[in-house]
Amino acid sequence: MKRNLFVLLSLLVLASLVLAACGGAPEATEAAATEAPGAEATEAAAAEPKTITIGFQQEPTSLYPQCSNMTFAVWVGQMTNPGMWTWDGNNQPIMELAEAMPSVADGTISEDGLTYTYKLKPDLKWSDGEPLTSADLKFTWETIMNDANTCIISRLGYDSIASIETPDDVTAVVTFKEFYAPWANLFAMSGNSGSGLVPKHILEGQSLDTGDFQRKPVTAGAYYVEEWVQGDHITLQANDNYFRGRPKIDTIFIKMVPSREALLAALQTGDIDLGPDFVEASIPDLESTPGVSAIAITSSSFEHYLFNLDPEIGFCPFQDVRVRKAMILGIDRFTIADTLLFGKTRVVSNLWPNTPVENTDLEPYPFDPEQAAALLDEAGYTDTDGDGIREGECNGETVKLSFTHQTTTPNQLRADVQATAAQNLLDIGIEMIPDNKDPDILFAGYAADGPLATGNYQLGGYTTSFIPDPDPAGNFDCDQIPTDESPDGANWYRMCFPELDALMLEQKSVADPVARAEIFKEAQQFMYDNALFIPLYARLNVLGVGPRLTGLQGSAFGDVYWNVYDWDVVP
Amino acid sequence: MTNYIIRRLVQGIVILFIITTLSFGLTRLSSDPMAQYTLGRISAEDRARIRANLGLDKPLYVQYLKWLGLALRGDFGYSITNHQPVSELISQRLPQTLVLMVTSEVVIILFSVFLGIYSAVKQYSLFDNILTGLSFVGYSLPIFFIALMLMFIFAVQFKEWGLPYLPTGADIWDFSDPSELTLHLVLPVASLALIQIAAYTRYLRSSMLEILSQDYIRTARAKGLMNRAVIMKHALRNAALPLVTLIGLDVPFLLGGAIVTETVFSWPGMGRLFWQQAGRGDFPTVMAILLIVAAAVVISQIITDIVYTMVDPRIRLS
Numbered sequence: 001m002k003r004n005l006f007v008l009l010s011l012l013v014l015a016s017l018v019l020a021a022c023g024g025a026p027e028a029t030e031a032a033a034t035e036a037p038g039a040e041a042t043e044a045a046a047a048e049p050k051t052i053t054i055g056f057q058q059e060p061t062s063l064y065p066q067c068s069n070m071t072f073a074v075w076v077g078q079m080t081n082p083g084m085w086t087w088d089g090n091n092q093p094i095m096e097l098a099e100a101m102p103s104v105a106d107g108t109i110s111e112d113g114l115t116y117t118y119k120l121k122p123d124l125k126w127s128d129g130e131p132l133t134s135a136d137l138k139f140t141w142e143t144i145m146n147d148a149n150t151c152i153i154s155r156l157g158y159d160s161i162a163s164i165e166t167p168d169d170v171t172a173v174v175t176f177k178e179f180y181a182p183w184a185n186l187f188a189m190s191g192n193s194g195s196g197l198v199p200k201h202i203l204e205g206q207s208l209d210t211g212d213f214q215r216k217p218v219t220a221g222a223y224y225v226e227e228w229v230q231g232d233h234i235t236l237q238a239n240d241n242y243f244r245g246r247p248k249i250d251t252i253f254i255k256m257v258p259s260r261e262a263l264l265a266a267l268q269t270g271d272i273d274l275g276p277d278f279v280e281a282s283i284p285d286l287e288s289t290p291g292v293s294a295i296a297i298t299s300s301s302f303e304h305y306l307f308n309l310d311p312e313i314g315f316c317p318f319q320d321v322r323v324r325k326a327m328i329l330g331i332d333r334f335t336i337a338d339t340l341l342f343g344k345t346r347v348v349s350n351l352w353p354n355t356p357v358e359n360t361d362l363e364p365y366p367f368d369p370e371q372a373a374a375l376l377d378e379a380g381y382t383d384t385d386g387d388g389i390r391e392g393e394c395n396g397e398t399v400k401l402s403f404t405h406q407t408t409t410p411n412q413l414r415a416d417v418q419a420t421a422a423q424n425l426l427d428i429g430i431e432m433i434p435d436n437k438d439p440d441i442l443f444a445g446y447a448a449d450g451p452l453a454t455g456n457y458q459l460g461g462y463t464t465s466f467i468p469d470p471d472p473a474g475n476f477d478c479d480q481i482p483t484d485e486s487p488d489g490a491n492w493y494r495m496c497f498p499e500l501d502a503l504m505l506e507q508k509s510v511a512d513p514v515a516r517a518e519i520f521k522e523a524q525q526f527m528y529d530n531a532l533f534i535p536l537y538a539r540l541n542v543l544g545v546g547p548r549l550t551g552l553q554g555s556a557f558g559d560v561y562w563n564v565y566d567w568d569v570v571p
Numbered sequence: 572m573t574n575y576i577i578r579r580l581v582q583g584i585v586i587l588f589i590i591t592t593l594s595f596g597l598t599r600l601s602s603d604p605m606a607q608y609t610l611g612r613i614s615a616e617d618r619a620r621i622r623a624n625l626g627l628d629k630p631l632y633v634q635y636l637k638w639l640g641l642a643l644r645g646d647f648g649y650s651i652t653n654h655q656p657v658s659e660l661i662s663q664r665l666p667q668t669l670v671l672m673v674t675s676e677v678v679i680i681l682f683s684v685f686l687g688i689y690s691a692v693k694q695y696s697l698f699d700n701i702l703t704g705l706s707f708v709g710y711s712l713p714i715f716f717i718a719l720m721l722m723f724i725f726a727v728q729f730k731e732w733g734l735p736y737l738p739t740g741a742d743i744w745d746f747s748d749p750s751e752l753t754l755h756l757v758l759p760v761a762s763l764a765l766i767q768i769a770a771y772t773r774y775l776r777s778s779m780l781e782i783l784s785q786d787y788i789r790t791a792r793a794k795g796l797m798n799r800a801v802i803m804k805h806a807l808r809n810a811a812l813p814l815v816t817l818i819g820l821d822v823p824f825l826l827g828g829a830i831v832t833e834t835v836f837s838w839p840g841m842g843r844l845f846w847q848q849a850g851r852g853d854f855p856t857v858m859a860i861l862l863i864v865a866a867a868v869v870i871s872q873i874i875t876d877i878v879y880t881m882v883d884p885r886i887r888l889s
Contacts, residue, residue: 053742055741061654062653062654069607069608147620150621150654153608153613154614154617155614155616155617156614159614159616209654214653214655215655229663230660230839231664231667231840231843232746232837232839255743255837256837257741258834258843258847259835259837262719262722262739262740262834262836262837263741265719265722265723265726266739266741266742268731269726269727269730269736269739271738271739271742272741440602440606443606444603445603445606448603486615488615488618
């Protein structure tokens with residue numbers, strides 16, 4: 001039946017196109033003209049529902065964030081599926097379903113740091129009107145741990161939970177098997193990861209894989225998913241049962257607009273009100289487009305160049321701290337931030353920028369080619385053969401300060417930064433040769449011979465972040481250097497410093513956030529003193545915003561979606 | 572004839588088998604389906620669990636045989652990224668793609684036949700010269716450029732200038748509303764058609780010129796037939812032969828969609844699905860689309876051969 005309809009429809013379209021072709025342009029323009037007054041009428045009538053459209057360049061694979069690794073899925077989750085808490089415009093925790101965050105002070109975290117008492121707000125409801133209780137929190141844990149739900153991607157942290165007790169409807173007592181420092185990441189949504197709760201009354205006895213929960217979840221957020229026309233759009237409707245009350249905007253459409261150029265055009269025509277996931281290089285385009293403004297959120301993601309610190313397979317001169325420090329001093333990161341990033345971000349000194357554990361006492365190394373040259377001289381690297389590149393002794397062999405640099409391609413900003421850095425380094429007698437790779441190749445795993453994972457690189461370059469919990473997930477641990485025996489190791493720097501290793505171990509065992517932050521600050525000092533990486537700049541989350549949408553407040557931890565309930569449209 | 576068709580079908584099945592083997596190997600070796608899972612923080616246990624769930628822990632030939640066994644029964648399996656049947660993903664996109672591509676193909680044929688004949692009949696006229704110039708321009712422009720320019724002029728600038736404008740495709744609209752559909756088809760169809768019309772007009776013009784100088788055309792004219800009848804009935808039938816070949820080659824790709832045009836105009840079609848899922852390492856979906864297009868190529872080639880015999884009685888199949 002449906003097929004017949006489409007045949008009929010196609011014939012209709014063909015007929016109308018033939019007519020349009022015969023009649024020339026007027027046919028089409030007439031139809032467009034009838035559209036335009038309709039749009040004006042919508043604006044005039046005050047009683048009309050408020051709607052906005054967000055343009056997503058990538059379609060989420062699932063609308064339940066635990067079943068998707070995509071930030072686009074997380075953003076839908078932020079608008080629809082709250083957890084216990086999220087992070088606000090100042091990167092501070094803000095309570096969602098929870099009454100308060102467990103703390104050592106009021107005894108809701110036990111002395112040994114293994115038992116956490118979660119208190120829910122009273123009278124919470126799902127979007128379908130059913131009550132939301134602590135049983136749903138327990139069920140969420142069970143859902144994530146249930147082998148029948150094959151779509152679940154990461155159980156990290158949830159697999160450290162031993163049991164969850166629910167003495168009453170608003171209390172859940174979570175007991176861990178071992179201390180899990182990033183516990184605040186669990187049952188919580190941030191702008192780049194997380195899990196809201198799932199409803200027991202809908203999903204009990206049902207697999208996430210088979211039902212339509214992943215495409216039409218019942219949730220407890222400001223909005224609920226009314227419809228997902230895959231490939232085209234998602235319709236979110238205001239939730240009357242939302243605990244903060246019904247949000248101001250009635251309907252949010254999420255339209256899949258895969259082309260960044262088309263998204264920019266649609267922002268200009270007003271088809272789209274908000275376009276996330278632009279890149280830093282888009283800022284001038286956005287700002288020069290009439291009616292469109294750019295939001296550039298200074299994120300906690302950092303662009304950095306990493307030395308392969310492996311004494312066996314790394315570039316030998318990188319073992320010398322003076323060479324590493326000279327390279328930081330020799331690259332003009334300040335000009336890069338001012339020109340290539342339009343002065344919208346800052347040069348960073350550490351790998352936890354714009355987070356509560358950032359060691360703000362650490363000033364970025366200045367741009368000082370003279371000091372850099374002096375350090376290289378001191379380390380024994382001088383240009384003896386007059387070719388402009390320094391040579392020196394390393395491990396008993398003469399080594400030229402010439403190495404390859406691998407970052408991702410195609411990426412205009414990275415290429416420009418790389419060219420600037422290469423020129424700066426050449427000025428102090430260091431040759432850095434670009435050897436860029438497709439991201440799929442650069443980030444391929446150990447088994448797939450990825451250059452970073454296997455240590456088959458000299459200097460690398462990419463972006464990452466350690467949020468909302470500062471735990472770097474083994475990135476600097478000695479036992480995380482990837483080998484044939486442990487190919488999944490996270491330490492692509494291939495560094496092993498017992499002092500740093502001890503600090504990283506210690507932070508995993510401290511429950512008090514203040515004491516834990518001190519450990520991170522100490523670790524940053526160590527990394528800074530030993531010049532273990534070349535930190536460049538904090539990345540920007542760039543969004544294009546049309547003239548109608550107001551109330552957006554972006555942050556590194558919460559992106560812009562954390563306060564979707566406060567968004568409004570100007571008449 | 573029947574024997575011929577059966578023989579071609581058997582050949583087709585062998586070809587399809589070879590194609591699936593090659594493309595399964597290439598798809599699996601060129602991208603790592605686990606890559607999309609390893610971008611975030613994920614433990615070794617989770618990685619092992621996901622690999623096992625997706626069947627990636629089995630040897631490649633076992634994975635292929637498993638896929639083939641299901642595919643032979645018409646089951647394309649589950650998308651490894653979307654956790655839903657591949658057939659569901661494809662059936663959502665197929666109607667949209669068909670409407671876009673079939674409309675374009677019809678527009679292409681109508682325009683190129685008309686323009687091809689006209690410029691052959693009026694060879695070296697001003698019209699012919701302009702058309703020749705334009706087709707070279709059209710044929711050498713990349714489609715993303717044409718598509719974005721059309722959008723910029725007719726959607727963005729026309730709206731700015733207060734003129735009646737066309738949609739960018741990034742608006743929310745109803746596919747089942749014929750007037751909205753027509754409006755949204757104009758720019759994507761124009762982008763797809765411009766380049767093809769430019770090419771096909773050249774083919775038709777040259778084969779038409781060749782035919783028009785044949786003796787039987789002069790005979791037809793000498794009989795006193797009207798010019799119109801000579802061109803439409805006698806010349807076009809023969810001149811259209813190369814066009815049938817070209818259209819035959821086009822038809823299977825109507826199913827595959829148009830990656831660039833669909834991307835620029837936010838058209839939810841098969842081309843985008845293929846591109847997106849290939850990027851995500853979703854080999855079941857990629858394989859299903861490849862198989863559908865490959866099967867369509869094989870079938871449409873057989874049909875083209877049969878149509879040949881109808882258009883040109885001199886051709887006999889054996």
